[in-house]
Amino acid sequence: MTQPRLKARLRRAERTRVLRALALVLPLGVFLLLVFFAPIGDMLFRSVHDPEMATTLPETAAALREWDGIGAPPAPVTAALIRELPQTFSERKLAGVAQRLNHDISGFRSLILSTGRQLDATPESPDAGPADPAARLAAIDERWEDHAYWAALRRASFNFTDFYLLAALDLRRDSADRITAVAPEEAIFVTILGRTIEIAATVTVLCLLLGYPLAYVIATAPGGTSNLLMILVLLPFWTSLLVRTSAWVVLLQNEGVINGLLLASGLVDKPMQLIFNRFGVYVAMTHVLLPFMILPLYSVMQTINPATMRAAASLGAPPPIAFLRVYLPQSLPGIGAGGLLVFILAIGYYITPALVGGANDQMISYFIAFYTTRTVNWGLAAALATLLLAATGVLYSVYVRIAGTAGVRLG
Amino acid sequence: MRAGREAKSPPSPAQPHGAGRWPRRILVAYVALVLLFLIAPILAIVPLSFNGGSFLTYPLDGLSLRWYAEVLTTEKWLRALTNSVIIAVPATALATILGTLAAVGLSHSRLRGKAVITGLLISPMIVPVIITAVGMYFFFAPLGLVNSYSGLILAHAALGAPFVFITVSATLSTFDNSLIRAAASLGAPPLTAFFRVTMPLIAPGLISGGLFAFATSFDEVIVVLFIGGPGQRTLPREIFDGIREHVTPAITAVATLLILFATALMATMEALRRRNERLAGQRKEP
Known part of the structure; x- marks a missing residue:
């Protein structure tokens, strides 16, 4: 009971x-x-919300949604457009739609604005008879006879769109609604994504090449030395990112410390370009991210029993073989955790490439910022951010499997 | 330079024979170069801040404190320092309180989905800051939180809280829960037990988490670029603009002061870590 x-x-x-x-x-x-x-x-x-058309030109948008997108636009569409466009123009509410359409077809902004202005300036006289709306639009601008513009209008009429996400991958929907590649001269984002991965991967490899031996020495050195070496790793880790970046600018710029030494020693006769190019980005980013490689490597190497190496040696393995067959496999979790951590941090980097890189060294973060603040194309900025977030999420879940949920080892 | 000399001393536990000294020497030389790469840029900028002339290159044009005098008397830099402190202090306090509560809640609990909750709580640390910044730029504007201290304080608290959560969780993982039961059996109400027993023991984790949160806010520039206005220009923001336009010796003076600050921060963290290790060691011994 x-x-x-x-x-x-x-x-x-x-x-x-x-x-x-x-x-x-x-x-x-x-x-x-x-x-x-x-x-x-x-x-x-x-990144998927597209309310401009539906809220600004509601009747046109509704009529467009009814249309299957094939052939010439049906009469309700053209009639609604002719009715709504001049009114919206006179209320000065056309700018948002014009900009949205311009993102799809360059030049659409001026087309929609000038059509709105002309329709507003010459209201249809009742005695002119029931003029065909399509013919009237074509008379204002012959581009209205081009199916591509109507297809773009239809694409913009839905509340949700894959337009920005496709654009972030250099894809678009053609006038028959099929996904196709954008024109080669407009394709920039695949290059940028590739460049982002290339820079992040290179920095990760550089960090591993520089960090592995250092972590090994810290892990195997006696206490006092090990502590001192660790402090030399932690000082840059704790120093402001902006301070470290400005230090590299001071060192690498044309009139900087390194070029000063090179000129004074006579090794070169004019300053070498060490900054505002890929070299500068690699150097500064590797410097900033190196502690994030060393710390996970160190915490794994610390747990490797040195007796295993002695055992390998006593069994006759020469040091390189003992390292490759005994030590390296045991340190793999550290390589995985450190490598992923550096890679995750590197693909999202903004400040360092923005300050020490040139125009061709900017990564995806730069373009997210660019489309947010410079050319206001928030849908595209959001789509690029969505891609970056998805990549970060996938990599982070792999990282958690390797290193556990405790996350980054701090300090 | 100093790093190189120190690095040569360690004997090699993994080196069984006296014969193979050379690989060890190459390793030590390589590691010395890596340490030089890590430290040299930070050390190179310090003497330049004492330069009498206004060129950022060696040899120095005489020693002087003029750049420090300039920084400490210029409205721009003093304003930036004030702004950084105005934002970092409340952000740290908020992050420390929220992060500690969450860490205490999740420790020793068999909550289902604990891993997922942990993952979500520390995600501000993982999500690229540019994404956080742009998201806040869109979201905070209609709420009147852009161009304001309050928006930046909230944003920096969100970025700093995961650090507090992680360090306090780590301290709590070595915390012996029977101490709480002992306190309860002696008649202490839960709150008293928390403040008299738990708090003193997790204090090192709490302080280091708070320092992490403070350093995060004090060094953060991307969110400031997006949602801060001309009235909230912080130190990193001024340095950012300085590097963009032209690095002046005044910036090296500010940088040197920040390096000093980082050194103090690191020394505090090391002291806390050692204290924690010592205490953990004591508790493990019978």
């Missing part, structure tokens, strides 16, 4: 514990939801 009651009491006690845990987690959870997850969710939504 007592057993079920005990069970119930245990269950209740457990429930209280769970509730208390949740109550303590809740404040941070709610805070992050409002300040962090909501803004990111909002941004992801922007």
Whole structure:
């Protein structure tokens, strides 16, 4: 008889514990939801949300959604456009739609604005008879006879779109709604994505080449030396990113320290270009990210028993073989964790390439910022951010499998 | 340079024979170069800040404190320092309170989905800051949180909280929960037990998490670029613009002060870490 009651009491006690845990987690959870997850969710939504047409030219958009997109636009579409366009133009509400359409077909902005202006300036006289709306549009601008413009209008009429996500991959829908590659001269994003991966991968390999031997020496050196070496790794880690970046500018610029030494020693007779190019990006990013490689490597190497190497040697393995067959395999988790961490951090880098790179060294983050603030194309910025976030998420889940949820080893 | 000399001393535990000294020497030389690469840029910038002339190159044109005098008397730099502190202090406090509560809640709990919750709570640390910044730029504008201290404080608290959460969680993982039961059996209410027993023991983790959060805010520039206005120009923001236009010796003076600050931060963290290790070691011994 007592057993079920005990069970119930245990269950209740457990429930209280769970509730208390949740109550303590809740404040941070709610805070992050409002300040962090909501803004990111909002941004992801922007990459597929396309409300301009539907809200500014609602009747036209509704008529366009009814159309199957084949052949000439049906009469309800042209009639609605002729009705809504001049009114919206006179209310000065056309700019958003014009910009949205211009993202699809360059030059659409001026077409839609000038058509709106002319329709507004010459209202249809009642005695002119029921002029064909399509013919009237064609008379204003012959581009209205081109199916591509109507297809673009139709693509913009839905509330949701894959337009920006496709554009971020150099793809678009043609007038028959099939996914095709954009014109070669407009294709820039695949190059940028490739460049981002190339830079991040190169920096990861450089960090591994520089960091592995150093982590090994720190892990195998006696206590005092090991501590001192660790401090030399941690000082840059704790130093402001901006300070380290400005240090590299001071060292590498044309009138900088390294060029000064090179000129003074007579090795070169004019300054070498060491910055605002790929070399500068590699040097500065490797410097900034190297501690993130060394720390995970060190924490794995610390656990490797040196006796295993001695055992290998006593069994006759020459040092290189012993290293390759005994030490390296045991350090693989550190290589995986450090490599992924550096790669994850590197693909999202913005400040360092922006300050020490040239025009051809900018990574995806730069273009997210560019489309947000310079040329306002928030849908495209959001789509690029979505790609970067997805890549980061996938890599991070792999990282968690290797290194556990505790995340980055701090300090 | 100093690094190289120190690195030569360690004996090689992994080197069984006296015969193979050369591989070890090559390794030590290589590692010395890597350390030089890590430290030299930071050390190279320090003497330049004492340069009497205004060129950022060696040899120095006499020693002087003029660039420090310039920084410490210029409205721009003083304003930037004030702004950085105005944002970092409340952001750190918020991050420390929220991060600690969450870490205490999740520690020793058998909550289902704990891994997922942990992953979500530390995600501000993983998501590229440019994404966070752009998201906030869109989202905060209609709420009146751009061009304001409050927006930046909230944003920096979100970026700093994961660090507190992780360091406090790490300290709590070595925390013996029977201490709480002992306190309870002696009649301490849960809150008293928390402040009198848990807090003193997790204090090192809490302080280092707070320092991490402070350093994060103090060094953050991307969110400031997007949602900060002309009234919220922080130190990193001024340095960013300085590097973009022209690196002046005044920037090297600011940089030197920040390196000093980083050194103090690192020394505090090392002291906390050692104290924690010592305490953990004591607790493990019978």
